[in-house]
Amino acid sequence: MNGGPVLVLFFTSVLGSAALGAPTTSWRHIAWFNGLPRSYQVLQGGKQAVPRMGLDLAPGDCVKIVERLNADPADSINYMLLAIDGREIRVDEKMPSYCVGPKTRVAPSLIAVAHAFESLGELFTRAHYDLFTERTQPVRSRGRTVPPAAIPLLRGGRAVLVGGSRSIEIGWTSGIAPFDVSLYRSGVADALDVRRGVHERRARFAEVHFEPGRYRIEIRDAARRNVAERFAVVPGSSLPRPPPVIRAALAEPSLRGVERVLIEAGWLANAGPAWRLEAYQRATSAAPNSAPARALAFELNGA
Numbered sequence: 001m002n003g004g005p006v007l008v009l010f011f012t013s014v015l016g017s018a019a020l021g022a023p024t025t026s027w028r029h030i031a032w033f034n035g036l037p038r039s040y041q042v043l044q045g046g047k048q049a050v051p052r053m054g055l056d057l058a059p060g061d062c063v064k065i066v067e068r069l070n071a072d073p074a075d076s077i078n079y080m081l082l083a084i085d086g087r088e089i090r091v092d093e094k095m096p097s098y099c100v101g102p103k104t105r106v107a108p109s110l111i112a113v114a115h116a117f118e119s120l121g122e123l124f125t126r127a128h129y130d131l132f133t134e135r136t137q138p139v140r141s142r143g144r145t146v147p148p149a150a151i152p153l154l155r156g157g158r159a160v161l162v163g164g165s166r167s168i169e170i171g172w173t174s175g176i177a178p179f180d181v182s183l184y185r186s187g188v189a190d191a192l193d194v195r196r197g198v199h200e201r202r203a204r205f206a207e208v209h210f211e212p213g214r215y216r217i218e219i220r221d222a223a224r225r226n227v228a229e230r231f232a233v234v235p236g237s238s239l240p241r242p243p244p245v246i247r248a249a250l251a252e253p254s255l256r257g258v259e260r261v262l263i264e265a266g267w268l269a270n271a272g273p274a275w276r277l278e279a280y281q282r283a284t285s286a287a288p289n290s291a292p293a294r295a296l297a298f299e300l301n302g303a
Contacts, residue, residue, distance in 0.1 A: 028057040028100055031088075032292075033080040035070035040080060052122065053292075057082065057100045064097040116249030120266035126299065149175030149201075149219045153301060154229030159277035163210040163233045169284045171202040171301035175221035179203070186214035186230070202301075231277055239278075240271045258293070261286040265296055276300050 030053055033040060041064045042049045049055065051063070069076050079092035084100065091098045151172045153159060161168065170181065181203040182191040192215075195203040216230040242250065246267045250260065261282050268279035280300040286293040 028082070028084045029053075030055045030057065030063070031081045031083040033078070034075060035067070035072070035078040039065065039067035039070060039078045041066050051080070054120070054122075057084075059100050059102055062097060062099040063091055065091060065093075068093065116246050116263050116267075120263070120270070123266055123270060123296070123299075146176050146223075147174045148223075148225040149173070149179065149221055149227045151217060151219065151227065151229045153277050153280055154217060154231050156273070157230040158274045159229075159231040160234050160238070160274050161210065161215075161231055161277050161281070162236050162239065163212055164236070165207060165209045166281075167204055167206045168208065168210075168281055169202055169204045170217050171280070171297070172219060172227075173201065173302060175201065175219065175225070175227075176223050177201075178222055180220045182218045182220075183208065184216050184218065185211075186216065240268075240275065242267050258286045262292060262296075265293065269296065269300060 030042075030051055032053060033051060037051045040051045042051045042055065043062045043064075044055075045058070045061070057063075063080055063082070065078055065080070067078060070078055077093070079090055082089040082091065082098065089098055149172045151170065153171065177199045178196075179198040179201075181195045181198055183193045183205050184191050192208055193205045195205070210233045212233050212235060214230055214232055216228050218226060218228045220226050241247075246263060249255065249263055255263075265279045265282035265286075268275045268282065271279075280297055283293045283297040283300065
């Protein structure tokens, strides 16, 4: 999967900016791996552990590649990226194994960012796994009936979006392209915006002014089948309060734009089904430059 180094750069750039000689503390973890967990062996405290992004590594822990290739036609070489005290370590064909050495010194204020990612590591690992397995599934044979479009992000009508002037993206599953996608506000007959002839299973509406209230998305596919789902727009004051580990990370002044988006989208995705639509918007805003954000967006759209 191309773009994985963005996540390791997240931590190596933040932790690497700390001056050595700061109070003793450190952060070492698995930042990214290509392919599936079974392609790697992780020995943690002498015992085998299941690899996942954000997995903490201590001195003496080792990682090893056990399967050189995977089935992804876009990026079939397996490799793992480790963030070790502000450095990027790549375990690949040239260096198929690596064991963590003694700790070095990193500024403790920056560890808040790493702890935030650790709290979200399971979510990003599941998203990465699901995206990878989807990319390596065989293409469906022709002749099967394709179900109508479905919008998991809006399923049940409980999804909420923070109001204001903003662009939003809506993704869906199934259906036959091309699609016509319309955005309506409840009680208003005319569509606020329409995207016609869409060939991907996603559409972006640019700079819509969302006032609090109810809205709906309608999708019509090439087989003239319609699907409609509703969502609510709420003021920003309705956002749930982040847990302490997330608040500490977001207060870190060294946090950059993409890193902040990843943390915000991650904790919103974990805040409950209603907030997955807002989490998806934040993930897709960073997706062009971030493989973890693309994986998270895929996970939210297909859940």
